[in-house]
Amino acid sequence: GENVEQHPSTLSVQEGDSAVIKCTYSDSASNYFPWYKQELGKGPQLIIDIRSNVGEKKDQRIAVTLNKTAKHFSLHITETQPEDSAVYFCAAWDSGGGADGLTFGKGTHLIIQP
Amino acid sequence: EADIYQTPRYLVIGTGKKITLECSQTMGHDKMYWYQQDPGMELHLIHYSYGVNSTEKGDLSSESTVSRIRTEHFPLTLESARPSHTSQYLCASYSGAGGYTFGSGTRLTVV
Numbered sequence: 001g002e003n004v005e006q007h008p009s010t011l012s013v014q015e016g017d018s019a020v021i022k023c024t025y026s027d028s029a030s031n032y033f034p035w036y037k038q039e040l041g042k043g044p045q046l047i048i049d050i051r052s053n054v055g056e057k058k059d060q061r062i063a064v065t066l067n068k069t070a071k072h073f074s075l076h077i078t079e080t081q082p083e084d085s086a087v088y089f090c091a092a093w094d095s096g097g098g099a100d101g102l103t104f105g106k107g108t109h110l111i112i113q114p
Numbered sequence: 115e116a117d118i119y120q121t122p123r124y125l126v127i128g129t130g131k132k133i134t135l136e137c138s139q140t141m142g143h144d145k146m147y148w149y150q151q152d153p154g155m156e157l158h159l160i161h162y163s164y165g166v167n168s169t170e171k172g173d174l175s176s177e178s179t180v181s182r183i184r185t186e187h188f189p190l191t192l193e194s195a196r197p198s199h200t201s202q203y204l205c206a207s208y209s210g211a212g213g214y215t216f217g218s219g220t221r222l223t224v225v
C-alpha cells in the first residue's frame with residue numbers, strides 16, 4: 001500500500017512570511033494529492049488538490065507543487081496570516097490493496113507568530 | 115456548509131457503557147470512512163464502507179463496530195467503553211471525484 005511522509009511536524013513562521021510543508025509518497029501509481037486544513041474543534045477541510053498530470057496549482061495565497069519523478073509534493077502558503085494557524089494534512093490516493101482511498105501524512109501544526 | 119453530520123460533538127461517558135456515534139451525509143456518497151485521531155494529530159483509519167451492507171476494518175485495530183443499512187447513515191458502536199477509547203472520532207464520505215468531505219468530529223472521553 002501507499003506510505004506518505006510529511007515534514008515538518010511543527011512549523012512556526014512570522015506573520016507575513018511564507019510557509020512550506022513537504023510530503024513524499026511511495027506508490028508511483030498514486031495520481032491524486034489533496035491537502036487538508038484542520039482548525040481547532042473542526043474536521044479537516046479540503047483546501048487544494050493536484051492530479052498527477054499537473055506540476056503546479058495555485059489558489060490565491062496557497063499553491064501546491066508535484067514532482068512525480070521524485071514522488072514528492074509540497075504546500076506553499078505566502079503572506080501568512082493568523083487565520084492560517086491550523087493543522088495541515090497531505091494525502092495521496094491509494095487504489096491498491098486495503099481501503100481504496102486516501103493515505104494521509106501525520107500532519108503539520110502550523111503556527112503563525114504575530 | 116457541512117453536508118456530513120456527526121453527533122454528538124462531545125461525549126463523556128463511564129467505563130462499560132455502550133455508545134453509538136452517529137454519522138450522516140446528505141450527498142448520496144457510497145464510500146464512507148471512520149478515523150480515530152489521537153492527540154498527536156495523526157489520522158488512523160478504523161472502518162470503511164463501499165456502500166449499503168458493506169463494512170471493512172481499517173488499518174488500526176479497533177474494538178468498535180459499524181453498520182451501513184442506509185447509504186446516508188454510518189454509525190459506529192462501542193459495546194463497552196474503556197478509557198483507552200478516549201479520542202476524537204472523524205467520519206468522512208467520498209463522492210468518487212476529488213477528496214473526502216469530513217464531519218466536525220465527536221470528541222469522546224471515557225472516565
